[in-house]
Amino acid sequence: MGVIRPARPALEDLVPYEAKDIDAEVYLHANENPADLPGEVLDRLASRIREIGFNRYPDPLSNGLRERLAEANGLERDNVLVGNGGDELIFDLMLAWGGPGRAMLDMPPTFSMYAIDASVSGTGYVPVPRMAADFAVDEEAVLERASQGGVDIVVVSNPNNPTGNLVPETFIIDLLNATDALVLVDEAYFEFSRHTMRPHMDRHENLVILRTFSKAFSMAGLRVGYLLAQPLVIRELMKVRQPYSVDRVAQAVAKMVFQERAAFEAGIRDIIRRRDVLLHGLSSLPDVRVFPTEANFVMFRVEHASAVWRDLLHEHSVLVRDFSRTPGLEDCLRVTVGAEAENARFLAAMDEILASRRAANHFGASAKARRHEDE
Ligand code: PMP
Numbered sequence: 316m317g318v319i320r321p322a323r324p325a326l327e328d329l330v331p332y333e334a335k336d337i338d339a340e341v342y343l344h345a346n347e348n349p350a351d352l353p354g355e356v357l358d359r360l361a362s363r364i365r366e367i368g369f370n371r372y373p374d375p376l377s378n379g380l381r382e383r384l385a386e387a388n389g390l391e392r393d394n395v396l397v398g399n400g401g402d403e404l405i406f407d408l409m410l411a412w413g414g415p416g417r418a419m420l421d422m423p424p425t426f427s428m429y430a431i432d433a434s435v436s437g438t439g440y441v442p443v444p445r446m447a448a449d450f451a452v453d454e455e456a457v458l459e460r461a462s463q464g465g466v467d468i469v470v471v472s473n474p475n476n477p478t479g480n481l482v483p484e485t486f487i488i489d490l491l492n493a494t495d496a497l498v499l500v501d502e503a504y505f506e507f508s509r510h511t512m513r514p515h516m517d518r519h520e521n522l523v524i525l526r527t528f529s530k531a532f533s534m535a536g537l538r539v540g541y542l543l544a545q546p547l548v549i550r551e552l553m554k555v556r557q558p559y560s561v562d563r564v565a566q567a568v569a570k571m572v573f574q575e576r577a578a579f580e581a582g583i584r585d586i587i588r589r590r591d592v593l594l595h596g597l598s599s600l601p602d603v604r605v606f607p608t609e610a611n612f613v614m615f616r617v618e619h620a621s622a623v624w625r626d627l628l629h630e631h632s633v634l635v636r637d638f639s640r641t642p643g644l645e646d647c648l649r650v651t652v653g654a655e656a657e658n659a660r661f662l663a664a665m666d667e668i669l670a671s672r673r674a675a676n677h678f679g680a681s682a683k684a685r686r687h688e689d690e
């Protein structure tokens with residue numbers, strides 16, 4: 316057997332995106348929509364599947380979908396780019412506007428793919444951390460750093476994943492004025508927050524907006540996202556993108572879903588309502604600190620978060636996301652808004668786990684509890 320030459324040294328310290336494949340009965344870890352696609356869409360897809368033309372390459376630019384997205388957003392087709400999930404488009408932006416000798420300004424803790432893509436593409440990383448207490452962006456520090464120059468892309472997750480909060484619109488406008496860098500406003504959770512920077516595109520050429528079909532539109536399994544930007548930006552991205560990354564099935568389903576988007580409204584409103592129930596339920600638990608959210612997930616802080624995460628999974632088969640090892644998110648877990656029964660099961664599980672911890676502390680730690688604390 317031969318020896319393998321090592322990969323690029325730049326990859327040595329890189330940790331792959333934590334895509335967990337863990338069995339559980341209740342999945343509340345990935346900000347997915349708990350509901351599958353509506354029955355009408357599935358029926359139409361079933362009858363169309365024979366006409367997809369699997370032997371043919373897809374339309375490389377998803378032009379049919381681009382046209383619909385452009386029209387709905389009051390833009391032209393040239394202002395829209397469709398990708399294999401928002402993830403691909405973030406990477407394309409990093410390839411086109413980042414790269415060696417260039418830099419991205421990030422506001423951690425935030426969506427980890429920004430930093431991973433910067434690293435993979437050789438883009439310099441300029442972090443301006445959020446405030447420790449409430450994850451608000453340090454507006455003054457960001458504006459000061461951006462106006463110093465030497466930054467090519469600024470990324471603002473809005474609402475921010477995983478903390479759930481929005482930044483003030485006035486801050487984004489100040490940022491757009493302070494720099495000629497591309498400012499990517501990641502609106503992956505736009506349908507839940509109902510806040511968009513779209514009205515500001517006409518006055519700010521450096522504004523780029525990202526959206527996805529993965530959350531509100533129940534399509535995480537098919538991988539479709541899109542960017543809204545100036546034609547000049549889209550043209551550059553076309554040079555770096557993979558030509559056939561959005562396959563025929565994904566394009567067909569995304570077109571159907573977008574046409575039927577009104578049918579998703581009630582489900583989105585339900586998620587927003589259940590988010591408030593979840594938020595209220597969590598904040599009524601002793602020893603839990605909940606952070607306000609505008610997305611379809613809730614971030615909370617609880618002592619010994621990793622042990623709570625494990626108890627949720629192993630004793631209650633509920634999977635949430637553990638962020639406790641992320642700098643700035645010590646003792647933080649993130650739970651996605653699920654179906655009504657899933658949220659209730661999660662809250663009951665949390666109640667039970669925390670009650671047994673309190674009992675163990677009160678009556679002197681049992682051997683089991685002691686083991687948990689040590690882990
Ligand atoms: N941006 C943010 C802030 C996200 O949370 C996600 C999903 N985790 C994405 C982009 C990418 O989503 P997708 O690739 O599924 O479109």
